[in-house]
Amino acid sequence: MSRHRELAAACVALAAITAAWAAAVLLPAPAHAAPSASVGPAVVAKADLSLWPEAIDQRAGYDKASRAAILVYVGVLGEMRKLSDADMMAAFSIKSVNRASTDKWLQRELEQATANYRAAAAKCAEGSANKDWTCQATLPPSPQDFSSAAIEWQARVPSASAAWRANLAAFSRAYLGEQMRLAALFPKISSEIDRFGDNEWTGDTLPDGQFLLSFDDGPTPPGGSTDETLRMLAAQQRNAVFFMLGGNLQARASKLGAPALAQAYQGQCVASHGWEHQSHARWDGWQDSVRRTQALLQASFGKDQVMPWFRPPYGQRTADSGAFFTEQGLQVALWNLDSQDWNARVTAADVTDRMVTLMLIKRHGVMLFHDVHAKAFVALPTLFAKVGEAVVWRDCHAGPR
Incomplete structure (x- = not known):
């Protein structure tokens, strides 16, 4: 799928979540003190772990699944960074966007994802990229380069994992939308998305x-x-x-x-x-x-x-x-x-x-x-x-x- 189509898909996915997020985040939600569950967003980031074929209960398997997930996540993150203020206001059903807050969160998330991939790839053996698509032989020098490379590397996802990749990409778009909405509203509406200080x-x-x-x-x-x-x-x-x-x-x-x-x-x-x-x-x-x-x-x-x-x-x-x-x-x-x-x-x-x-x-x-x-x-x-x-x-x- 081309980058243009990826961005279009992201916008469609965000639009589907608009009204639900408005009720769950922008407006005060019902108190969670009662044992019964509250009706929240109609669309929540969900994943289907059964689509990943390998066990993750040991560190090697966990790290491989982590590398794969991060590569897809960072690729989607790169596309979501292209959304304009108008795109976000329409998708999130909000009247204004704190672009500085949103850009800060997106940059921090990219930096953390890059560091997380490096940790997950620490035991990738030299030359293993030919046998394991999640092990990249040479990591780009900067988080921005990693974001671009992650989109290209996804072409190496085995055809047998296509359903997993599609599910993880959909999860990533929905989850990133949840977080970007919080960042767009911060600090007018405070949340866990950012801190006010070292305390x-x-x-x-x-x-x-x-x-x-x-x-x-x-x-x-x-x-x-x-x-x-x-x-x-x-x-x-x-x-x-x-x-x-x-x-x-x-x-x-x-x-x-x-x-x-x-x-x-x-x-x-x-x-x-x-x-x-x-x-x-x-x-x-x-x-x-x-x-x-x-x-x-x-x-x-x-x-x-x-x-x-x-x-x-x-x-x-x-x-x-x-x-x-x-x-x-x-x-x-x-x-x-x-x-x-x-x-x-x-x-x-x-x-x-x-x-x-x-x-x-x-x-x-x-x-x-x-x-x-x-x-x-x-x-x-x-x-x-x-x-x-x-x-x-x-x-x-x-x-x-």
Whole structure:
């Protein structure tokens, strides 16, 4: 397919997502505190991992799949960079585009993808390009050159992998559209797409091959999906950071008591998500929300469980909030791998395939799930099995840095 046709396909794909994104990102979404899923974007980036024919549960297989995914992703990224402001306003259904923010994100994403490919190709043997199309003999000197070369290299994708390539390209266009829309709106509407300062983190700086699990919006009442999630993590010998809403925590603590509550989260980490699930960029009481939740966490859990982090609902916070969080001894905890598990149109199988695909492309980061929904505790055991020993699951107590 020619570059012109690739760009046209990208525009068509973006147009199909327009109305759905407007409801899910531009407008305030329903609070995710309820156990039932919310209706989110009609089109979400989804992948079909069954189209990739080889196992990825060992590092060599994981790296090969990662190289392949990154080459396709970077090729699509190169085409998406050509979208004009008018293209983006039409596709994203927004009235203006912060071009500087969008260009900054696109450049950073290209630089990270280039570094990720280099990491995935570190053990490509000399001359292996003749036997493995994902191993390129000579890497271009700059990310921009890599972007152009990736489009050309895709001609080497075996015909037997054509369906996989088409699926991964469609996933890449949809995912890049999700992220570019956030970048186009930033900082007017803040999100995880960018940081306001060094006191904020996303997961982009984790070492290659390392991932940190996180869950938002809990806890549920006793017997709900939070308990299922905790049992699943214990069975899988994994831990995670649970970013709790103070109101939900207070309700659960009133039924269980502090000792039982702390015992339920033994080995896990807890942190603040504010008192209730509303945007902290539009709420006059956001500082009190942070203080109240932090005090309740300290009263409910031991010091080894409470992490000095705050995750803003929707990732939204004020640009000048850094001084307040520093005074409170808190860092703003964002993410860079979004499962979309709150979306009623996304199944547990979709969550698994989406997140494993992002793991192959991103190769490190903080993963966002929600323990108030039932998909993560179903999806994650399958995800763990798929990637096997190929990655490292970071201890939540070590944090993202």
